[in-house]
Amino acid sequence: MALYSEKVMDHFRNPRNVGVIEDADAVGEVGNAKCGDIMKIYLKIDNDVITDVKFETFGCGSAIASASMATELIKGKPLSEALELTNRAVVEALDGLPTHKIHCSVLAEEVIKAALKDYYDRNGIAYDPAMFPDDHDCENCELH
Amino acid sequence: MTIYADNAATTRLSDAALQAMIPFLTDNYGNPSSLHSVGQRANEALTAARESVAGSLGAQPREITFTSGGSEADNQAIMTAAALGAKKGKKHIVSTAFEHHAVLHTLNKLQKQGYEITLLDVHENGMVTPEQVAEAIREDTCLVTVMTANNEIGTIQPIKEIAAVCREKKVLCHTDAVQAVGHIPVDVKDLGVDMLSLSGHKFHGPKGVGALYCRRGILLSSLIEGGAQERGKRAGTENIAGIVGMAAALEESVRNLADNMAKMQRVRDRLIEGLGEIEHSVLNGDRAQRLPGNVNYCFEGIEGESILLLLDDKGVCASSGSACTSGSLDPSHVLLAIGRPHEIAHGSLRLSIDETMTLNDADYIIRSVKETVALLRGMSPVWRDLVSGKKEFITK
Numbered sequence: 001m002a003l004y005s006e007k008v009m010d011h012f013r014n015p016r017n018v019g020v021i022e023d024a025d026a027v028g029e030v031g032n033a034k035c036g037d038i039m040k041i042y043l044k045i046d047n048d049v050i051t052d053v054k055f056e057t058f059g060c061g062s063a064i065a066s067a068s069m070a071t072e073l074i075k076g077k078p079l080s081e082a083l084e085l086t087n088r089a090v091v092e093a094l095d096g097l098p099t100h101k102i103h104c105s106v107l108a109e110e111v112i113k114a115a116l117k118d119y120y121d122r123n124g125i126a127y128d129p130a131m132f133p134d135d136h137d138c139e140n141c142e143l144h
Numbered sequence: 145m146t147i148y149a150d151n152a153a154t155t156r157l158s159d160a161a162l163q164a165m166i167p168f169l170t171d172n173y174g175n176p177s178s179l180h181s182v183g184q185r186a187n188e189a190l191t192a193a194r195e196s197v198a199g200s201l202g203a204q205p206r207e208i209t210f211t212s213g214g215s216e217a218d219n220q221a222i223m224t225a226a227a228l229g230a231k232k233g234k235k236h237i238v239s240t241a242f243e244h245h246a247v248l249h250t251l252n253k254l255q256k257q258g259y260e261i262t263l264l265d266v267h268e269n270g271m272v273t274p275e276q277v278a279e280a281i282r283e284d285t286c287l288v289t290v291m292t293a294n295n296e297i298g299t300i301q302p303i304k305e306i307a308a309v310c311r312e313k314k315v316l317c318h319t320d321a322v323q324a325v326g327h328i329p330v331d332v333k334d335l336g337v338d339m340l341s342l343s344g345h346k347f348h349g350p351k352g353v354g355a356l357y358c359r360r361g362i363l364l365s366s367l368i369e370g371g372a373q374e375r376g377k378r379a380g381t382e383n384i385a386g387i388v389g390m391a392a393a394l395e396e397s398v399r400n401l402a403d404n405m406a407k408m409q410r411v412r413d414r415l416i417e418g419l420g421e422i423e424h425s426v427l428n429g430d431r432a433q434r435l436p437g438n439v440n441y442c443f444e445g446i447e448g449e450s451i452l453l454l455l456d457d458k459g460v461c462a463s464s465g466s467a468c469t470s471g472s473l474d475p476s477h478v479l480l481a482i483g484r485p486h487e488i489a490h491g492s493l494r495l496s497i498d499e500t501m502t503l504n505d506a507d508y509i510i511r512s513v514k515e516t517v518a519l520l521r522g523m524s525p526v527w528r529d530l531v532s533g534k535k536e537f538i539t540k
Contacts, residue, residue, distance in 0.1 A: 033487040036467045040525040056525040060449035
């Protein structure tokens with residue numbers, strides 16, 4: 001069996017929504033180069049709907065594919081829906097990831113949350129801090 | 145089209161090896177321990193293979209023990225020296241931080257059993273010095289084990305000088321020569337080592353077979369108990385086809401050594417120069433003291449596994465020391481040992497060529513790597529930060 005599913009390879013070879021939005025309404029960044037994965041995401045938000053999304057990733061094939069898939073899953077969606085995106089949904093949409101690559105989908109979930117938090121902070125919108133756990137812990141990447 | 149540039153991982157079985165093996169996979173299926181003629185034919189082949197391997201290394205046949213591969217040979221050499229040392233109350237071992245895991249993990253095991261291990265730092269150019277070894281040896285040192293050539297960055301260590309230090313201080317000297325045998329001249333008497341490990345599939349022999357050279361006068365301990373094969377030092381019916389194939393491959397490699405080295409060095413140097421044109425890249429390992437077939441670069445701002453996947457799409461098979469390829473969170477211990485920060489160690493690429501690679505292949509690889517690096521940098525937030533000056537480049 002190949003390391004990755006066809007879906008993962010497709011999103012790795014032809015990542016959707018790669019790039020930068022200069023006048024983004026929200027930006028999120030998670031991971032660090034020391035661990036070997038960084039994801040950055042840029043959102044345009046209009047009337048609580050994500051109208052455009054771009055991403056950049058430093059990382060392995062599954063990190064790039066997870067970020068690409070995550071952008072597809074939230075594009076055009078209301079913020080409330082994007083907030084509920086789980087890493088499991090990313091994994092399922094990619095037809096699975098190898099166990100030791102699950103952390104890539106965790107980063108994809110976290111980067112979206114980081115961007116949404118940025119949006120709330122920028123616009124003075126109140127939120128429950130429990131929705132946005134602190135820094136990513138590489139040792140605790142699990143499917144949830 | 146496939147360009148295989150991962151010969152440090154494994155090599156293609158040579159035709160000479162295959163032809164030598166076939167009779168022992170078909171008609172000559174005897175057990176060398178059997179008294180009948182079918183068994184004795186196998187025994188003769190075993191004897192001839194031992195003479196051949198010994199001859200290729202400048203050793204005596206009785207100094208060669210066949211094993212299941214390089215890892216077993218490393219394990220057996222280290223456990224032997226540790227057992228001999230313990231009898232004299234000597235339980236200190238000197239090695240280096242960038243050994244193969246077959247050595248490092250065996251040393252870890254010994255450490256848990258009460259041995260003290262000193263791992264020498266490796267200089268930024270991927271070399272350790274005989275002076276470092278001399279300084280590290282203590283009254284209670286029972287073994288020095290330093291690899292002949294590093295499997296990731298290809299640097300060739302001053303084993304002859306290190307062995308001389310060991311001899312002077314009366315400490316056993318082992319070298320893991322898995323990457324060196326069949327690639328550069330290796331003569332055990334010239335090197336002056338007490339033990340040396342090698343692996344068949346690194347020089348166009350079959351997988352699952354290797355050998356341990358152990359100088360006459362050193363009593364090997366066995367890892368596998370059972371029958372009296374290999375003079376009681378390695379039980380289990382011999383892998384005759386493997387052993388015969390390895391001997392044939394080694395003979396051929398040694399016979400063509402000078403030619404192959406010259407061919408490979410030319411292609412290697414083209415690769416090193418071509419990839420060096422990529423901005424913010426750094427060659428890992430000394431430029432001169434390196435295996436004829438090894439090229440290892442770090443490219444700043446990108447990650448190794450994605451480089452490999454894109455190269456594979458272009459038909460180029462290579463490897464990387466990134467965490468993602470190692471299955472752990474840390475990148476290669478070799479790159480960390482030579483002082484590469486995690487950030488750039490993740491972006492490493494190893495190309496290990498054999499004598500069949502052409503300059504045209506090298507040019508294709510250079511083009512492919514350049515395209516791949518540019519593509520991945522184009523989507524890397526790290527690269528963006530470096531270029532915009534938000535972060536400082538580590539490489540030049």
